[in-house]
Amino acid sequence: MRCLACKKAVEIKILYPFCRECFLKHYEERVQRLIRRFKLLVKGDRLLMAVSGGKDSLSCANLLSRLREIFNFQMEVVHIDVGISECTNFRTESVVRKFCEERDLKFHFVRLQDLLGVNGDLKTLFKKVRRPLCSTCGMLKRYALNKFAREKKFNKIATGHCADDITRFFFKNWFSQNFDWIAKFKPLTPSSHPKVVARIRPLFECLEAENLAYAKFNNIVIAGCSRCSYFLRKDKWNDLLQLVDERRPDFKLNIVRGLEKIEIKIKKSPRVLKECSSCGEPTDQEICAVCRIKARLQGLNS
Numbered sequence: 001m002r003c004l005a006c007k008k009a010v011e012i013k014i015l016y017p018f019c020r021e022c023f024l025k026h027y028e029e030r031v032q033r034l035i036r037r038f039k040l041l042v043k044g045d046r047l048l049m050a051v052s053g054g055k056d057s058l059s060c061a062n063l064l065s066r067l068r069e070i071f072n073f074q075m076e077v078v079h080i081d082v083g084i085s086e087c088t089n090f091r092t093e094s095v096v097r098k099f100c101e102e103r104d105l106k107f108h109f110v111r112l113q114d115l116l117g118v119n120g121d122l123k124t125l126f127k128k129v130r131r132p133l134c135s136t137c138g139m140l141k142r143y144a145l146n147k148f149a150r151e152k153k154f155n156k157i158a159t160g161h162c163a164d165d166i167t168r169f170f171f172k173n174w175f176s177q178n179f180d181w182i183a184k185f186k187p188l189t190p191s192s193h194p195k196v197v198a199r200i201r202p203l204f205e206c207l208e209a210e211n212l213a214y215a216k217f218n219n220i221v222i223a224g225c226s227r228c229s230y231f232l233r234k235d236k237w238n239d240l241l242q243l244v245d246e247r248r249p250d251f252k253l254n255i256v257r258g259l260e261k262i263e264i265k266i267k268k269s270p271r272v273l274k275e276c277s278s279c280g281e282p283t284d285q286e287i288c289a290v291c292r293i294k295a296r297l298q299g300l301n302s
């Protein structure tokens, strides 16, 4: 088989057969087109890239770091240490720190334990206050990321969410009729409150397999999957989508491109954000979920 673009020998076939150079060019051009089409990055933006240490967020950070001059924006990186020993890879911090040094990116390290004002493994503490591990961790990461970005004067947050994540979220949320979540699945989620920082997902049209290949071809050292994201990926939706993928490798790409085009109107009234009466962070309740967890954790010690 020959490369679709230059007819050299094929090195990779995910969506199309490509040699290494043409694959990298095609991948980068697809992301650049998305950035332009949805104005994900514009001159003067201050972008905070959230890096977990996995292939998706590191590939995204690598590509964005190369685009700083073209799109004229500033970029720094944050890694959130979730404080759950079985989910945390002890190498992650040093891998991401080194990655940033090599690309002249300022690196920030945020600990969820500091946010909650506790010591000790969060898994044990969540168990004591009867909170489900993965959803609590995800909620705390979103809170920490938004608060940190706003306080450090970033106007956008980028994540490494890719077409595989979006397709999985889409089906899960469609089945549980969480349409207000689906409505947010776009390459850009603008700020919905003065205290909410806009989100961008530059890898919206990239497949996980492509991110892995991009990381490999660029010799990017990956910190390895944390147990947590590994677990989330290995659910039944993953298996189902894999089956569809075998027949239609462009299935996920078509789902996300469809989501880019549709506007979902929700019949029930939308969530109205106000400020938490305790910490001042945006929430749709009187006291935000993080402050309620904090209170229960403090209750353990008293």
Ligand code: AMP
Pocket (backbone or CB within 6 Å): 049, 050, 051, 052, 056, 057, 078, 079, 080, 081, 082, 141, 158, 159, 160, 161, 165, 229
């Ligand atoms: P996940 O939910 O683990 O698939 O992660 C989705 C995206 O959220 C990643 O691509 C990162 O951009 C971001 N993210 C997840 N975990 C972390 C973390 N511990 N620190 C910083 N960013 C994270």
Ligand code: ZN
Pocket (backbone or CB within 6 Å): 276, 277, 278, 279, 280, 281, 287, 288, 289, 290, 291, 292
């Ligand atoms: Zn609060």
